[in-house]
Amino acid sequence: MKEFYKGKRVLVTGHTGFKGAWLCQILLDFGAQLAGYSLKPNTEPNLFTILKLDQKVKHKIADIRDFETLDKFIKTFKPEIIFHLAAQPIVRASYDDPKYTYEANVLGTLNVLESIRLNKVPAGVIITTDKVYKNLEKDIAYKEDDALCGWDPYSNSKSCADLVVYSYQQSFFNPEKYGQEHKTLISSARSGNVIGGGDWAQDRLIPDVMRAFLVDHKTLEIRSPRAVRPWQHVFEPLSGYLLLGQRLHQGEIDKAGAWNFGPFDADMQEVESVVKLLIDDLGVGKYQIKEDHTKHEANLLKLSNKKASTQLHWQPRFSLKEAIRETARWYKTYYAGKDVLKLSKEQIKRFFND
Numbered sequence: 456m457k458e459f460y461k462g463k464r465v466l467v468t469g470h471t472g473f474k475g476a477w478l479c480q481i482l483l484d485f486g487a488q489l490a491g492y493s494l495k496p497n498t499e500p501n502l503f504t505i506l507k508l509d510q511k512v513k514h515k516i517a518d519i520r521d522f523e524t525l526d527k528f529i530k531t532f533k534p535e536i537i538f539h540l541a542a543q544p545i546v547r548a549s550y551d552d553p554k555y556t557y558e559a560n561v562l563g564t565l566n567v568l569e570s571i572r573l574n575k576v577p578a579g580v581i582i583t584t585d586k587v588y589k590n591l592e593k594d595i596a597y598k599e600d601d602a603l604c605g606w607d608p609y610s611n612s613k614s615c616a617d618l619v620v621y622s623y624q625q626s627f628f629n630p631e632k633y634g635q636e637h638k639t640l641i642s643s644a645r646s647g648n649v650i651g652g653g654d655w656a657q658d659r660l661i662p663d664v665m666r667a668f669l670v671d672h673k674t675l676e677i678r679s680p681r682a683v684r685p686w687q688h689v690f691e692p693l694s695g696y697l698l699l700g701q702r703l704h705q706g707e708i709d710k711a712g713a714w715n716f717g718p719f720d721a722d723m724q725e726v727e728s729v730v731k732l733l734i735d736d737l738g739v740g741k742y743q744i745k746e747d748h749t750k751h752e753a754n755l756l757k758l759s760n761k762k763a764s765t766q767l768h769w770q771p772r773f774s775l776k777e778a779i780r781e782t783a784r785w786y787k788t789y790y791a792g793k794d795v796l797k798l799s800k801e802q803i804k805r806f807f808n809d
């Protein structure tokens with residue numbers, strides 16, 4: 456994978472965000488020619504600035520809803536692979552501004568796909584989420600061909616985005632006509648609840664824990680202790696996206712379509728268990744349960760990774776315990792004022808080389 460990405464022209468949308476910044480650092484370490492397109496970082500601190508990516512990535516700060524600017528950037532940079540991550544990704548924020556959430560997530564995806572079509576970009580990996588599925592609140596792990604229909608505006612906007620990917624794939628980038636009518640392959644990628652160093656978003660468990668335990672030194676309030684999520688370290692889905700991007704670029708037509716990149720079954724755990732593991736690793740922290748179900752969020756969400764493991768030979772590498780240990784180590788290093796850029800590069804090296 457490292458050899459493949461060396462010198463490749465890769466565009467990451469959402470490069471100023473948590474997952475996008477990690478993806479950029481990995482691609483830089485692999486020697487890719489990198490470009491980014493997204494809004495300014497929306498938290499302070501943020502991983503994009505910590506990794507000094509503004510100095511290392513050719514990038515454009517602009518809105519994904521602005522087709523002309525996006526298309527012009529893509530025309531000029533001529534990417535061979537696009538990873539589309541830019542989105543409004545927070546469930547609770549989507550209740551406050553559903554219109555913006557749909558515009559950024561659905562229209563944004565449409566804009567990226569249309570520019571891929573017009574500029575004949577060879578490969579596109581569109582990042583949606585585990586929340587795209589119609590959640591039956593049953594103890595089943597959703598598979599790629601299960602019904603799409605998220606409940607809240609965020610989840611639903613991502614279900615819509617996934618359907619736009621499907622239509623573009625069938626209509627313009629049909630794998631059966633690859634090499635004759637077009638030379639583009641696209642996929643949508645659905646990952647679980649991602650954890651790792653460098654996330655400071657509001658209303659997400661890990662950033663909420665770190666703010667409460669390491670910054671404000673106060674008791675954390677947990678609103679959905681029994682909610683089960685497919686937790687995974689950020690490198691897990693990113694390694695899946697990278698593998699997919701490579702295979703699509705290499706013209707493997709059976710890799711076009713939808714892919715889940717979920718954790719091991721045993722790692723789909725309750726919120727409260729994750730908080731307890733974090734307290735063990737951080738060595739500090741208290742919490743209290745203060746249930747708040749005023750804004751509906753899924754209670755039980757599991758993701759099957761069978762297709763990725765059998766057809767892409769992708770497997771999770773960290774157990775939940777290891778993912779939490781790496782995450783806690785990152786924040787402890789950051790808040791101790793130590794060299795977190797060095798640690799980030801070491802974490803990448805260990806995960807991708809070992």
Ligand SMILES: NC(=O)c1ccc[n+]([C@@H]2O[C@H](COP(=O)([O-])OP(=O)(O)OC[C@H]3O[C@@H](n4cnc5c(N)ncnc54)[C@H](O)[C@@H]3O)[C@@H](O)[C@H]2O)c1
Pocket residue numbers: 468469470471472473474475492493494495496497517518519520539540541542543544559582583584585646647648649650656
């Ligand atoms: N973090 C998770 O647990 C998780 C899980 C599943 C899927 N995802 C998906 O992964 C992607 C990245 O998520 P993240 O956790 O890094 O989120 P994030 O909020 O840290 O980053 C979002 C990125 O999108 C950009 N963006 C938002 N609105 C934009 C707009 N209108 N125009 C241009 N750029 C815009 C932001 O500038 C930022 O770079 C999203 O598509 C999200 O839905 C995240």
